[in-house]
Amino acid sequence: MITLHEEIAVQRSIKDCFRYVSDFRTVAEWDATALTSKKSTPGPIGLGTHFTVHCSVGPTKVRLEYEIVEYCPWASIVLVGKSRFFDVRDVITFTERGSQTHVSYTAEIQYHLGIGSFENQLESGMRDMGRKSLEGLKSALDNSPSPPKISDCTARADRWVAPGVAMFSKWGFRRSLAQRKPDSTFLDGRHVVLTGANSGLGLATSIALAEAGANLTLVIRNPAKQEELLQTLESETGRSDITIEIADLSLMADVSALSDRLLARGAPIDVLINNAGALFNDYALTREGLEQSFALLLASPSLLTHKLRPLLTNHSTPSRVINVVSGGMYTEKLVCDRLIMTPPSYHGAKAYARAKRALTVLSELWAEQWREDGIIVNAMHPGWADTPGVASALPTFRSITRRILRTSDEGADTIIWLAKAKEAGDLSGQLFLDREPRTPYLLSKTQEPAAQRAQLEAFIDAQIEGAAAH
Numbered sequence: 303m304i305t306l307h308e309e310i311a312v313q314r315s316i317k318d319c320f321r322y323v324s325d326f327r328t329v330a331e332w333d334a335t336a337l338t339s340k341k342s343t344p345g346p347i348g349l350g351t352h353f354t355v356h357c358s359v360g361p362t363k364v365r366l367e368y369e370i371v372e373y374c375p376w377a378s379i380v381l382v383g384k385s386r387f388f389d390v391r392d393v394i395t396f397t398e399r400g401s402q403t404h405v406s407y408t409a410e411i412q413y414h415l416g417i418g419s420f421e422n423q424l425e426s427g428m429r430d431m432g433r434k435s436l437e438g439l440k441s442a443l444d445n446s447p448s449p450p451k452i453s454d455c456t457a458r459a460d461r462w463v464a465p466g467v468a469m470f471s472k473w474g475f476r477r478s479l480a481q482r483k484p485d486s487t488f489l490d491g492r493h494v495v496l497t498g499a500n501s502g503l504g505l506a507t508s509i510a511l512a513e514a515g516a517n518l519t520l521v522i523r524n525p526a527k528q529e530e531l532l533q534t535l536e537s538e539t540g541r542s543d544i545t546i547e548i549a550d551l552s553l554m555a556d557v558s559a560l561s562d563r564l565l566a567r568g569a570p571i572d573v574l575i576n577n578a579g580a581l582f583n584d585y586a587l588t589r590e591g592l593e594q595s596f597a598l599l600l601a602s603p604s605l606l607t608h609k610l611r612p613l614l615t616n617h618s619t620p621s622r623v624i625n626v627v628s629g630g631m632y633t634e635k636l637v638c639d640r641l642i643m644t645p646p647s648y649h650g651a652k653a654y655a656r657a658k659r660a661l662t663v664l665s666e667l668w669a670e671q672w673r674e675d676g677i678i679v680n681a682m683h684p685g686w687a688d689t690p691g692v693a694s695a696l697p698t699f700r701s702i703t704r705r706i707l708r709t710s711d712e713g714a715d716t717i718i719w720l721a722k723a724k725e726a727g728d729l730s731g732q733l734f735l736d737r738e739p740r741t742p743y744l745l746s747k748t749q750e751p752a753a754q755r756a757q758l759e760a761f762i763d764a765q766i767e768g769a770a771a772h
């Protein structure tokens with residue numbers, strides 16, 4: 303048996319250190335050998351939670367099945383991991399000393415028959431890895447990463463267009479894992495308002511932000527889905543203090559009523575996530591007379607964000623607006639007069655892409671206008687994720703690309719990072735994919751003239767006014 307022991311001291315609360323480490327999914331962020339880690343049992347982290355961890359050990363990949371076998375909140379945790387080649391028992395203890403937390407980590411590694419004779423040769427390598435891992439954990443808990451920049455490799459891929467688009471797939475997400483920095487931020491006491499919270503990316507985001515401790519106000523359209531959402535959140539995260547608001551966001555009257563309710567409640571908003579969306583293959587007008595793609599994907603986030611602005615200003619730290627757009631917008635150029643499509647030329651995917659292009663431009667405009675008010679605004683696109691929305695609106699696309707689609711968690715990852723990560727608060731007016739700022743134009747012909755940017759807000763406002771008068 304090899305016993306490794308390391309200790310670190312960090313300037314973080316004991317509670318934060320315990321929460322971060324006991325969620326062993328984070329091991330992929332700081333351990334020198336771990337490649338991926340997934341929670342494989344439902345429910346909040348605690349005694350009996352299982353994790354599946356893939357590690358690279360020398361030239362081979364090893365799958366470890368971990369279980370939390372002792373769990374003493376804020377004090378200690380013991381995990382037992384089993385693999386084909388070895389078993390490991392990790393004992394991690396947390397002690398408060400002044401303003402610091404000391405983390406002591408002991409790993410007892412027991413090799414299976416046949417490998418035992420190599421133990422001596424393996425030992426020094428294992429010690430090295432143990433040291434590097436704890437350095438990684440210290441850096442994760444110190445939590446002071448610099449803001450991300452686009453890498454040379456990604457910029458090259460975007461210039462060649464096709465490799466840039468290939469990164470929308472799950473391979474793009476996997477590639478990004480190797481470059482990402484740990485995020486050990488929690489959102490305790492932070493108020494997050496999220497639209498489209500009951501399905502796909504919105505549901506994955508709700509769960510992650512509930513786990514991170516955020517005060518959540520979740521906006522959903524269908525009251526019949528409220529109970530199921532609350533039950534899912536409670537069984538996944540243990541949280542039963544989530545606020546639900548009902549609004550059909552394609553109706554400006556509903557958006558206004560929702561905003562009025564939130565304004566009356568008066569709770570400052572730290573993060574607003576405009577996520578609700580759908581691709582409408584068939585042309586239809588809302589009962590307020592707006593074309594539905596334009597209404598839901600553009601007019602709605604515009605009206606909601608403007609109305610909620612008083613709750614987004616005057617925070618001690620900048621508040622964040624996150625607009626969920628789509629890689630589809632790369633195919634379209636902003637032309638205000640073409641934002642509202644009508645039959646016979648109506649085309650759902652085009653109407654969708656135009657609205658998302660306009661929302662990307664709006665994000666840049668708001669970032670400039672609201673910098674002084676302490677509001678940062680970013681757009682993100684999730685790549686291609688296998689969600690109920692994609693299954694219903696794009697069944698052919700889904701059946702062709704099924705094997706390369708991301709999961710909802712993978713698609714939502716950058717939304718969660720933009721809401722949570724410390725360094726994401728240093729950037730505004732950017733478009734992100736996989737936690738990396740990306741060009742908003744893959745094709746130069748889709749760059750809009752300045753006059754179109756200048757007209758955009760007045761154009762949207764005029765349509766919203768028209769809907770109110772309908």
Ligand SMILES: NC(=O)c1ccc[n+]([C@@H]2O[C@H](COP(=O)([O-])OP(=O)(O)OC[C@H]3O[C@@H](n4cnc5c(N)ncnc54)[C@H](OP(=O)(O)O)[C@@H]3O)[C@@H](O)[C@H]2O)c1
Binds near residue numbers: 498598626685687
């Ligand atoms: N999945 C992808 O590959 C992908 C790619 C690019 C961009 N996106 C964007 O990501 C966001 C989330 O999409 P998703 O893929 O997670 O789709 P999804 O599973 O269909 O989720 C969409 C959410 O929006 C809600 N919503 C739709 N219409 C609404 C309305 N009128 N009022 C209020 N809420 C409404 C839905 O509520 P109901 O459940 O009641 O319908 C649902 O909660 C969208 O903005 C989408 O455009 C997704």
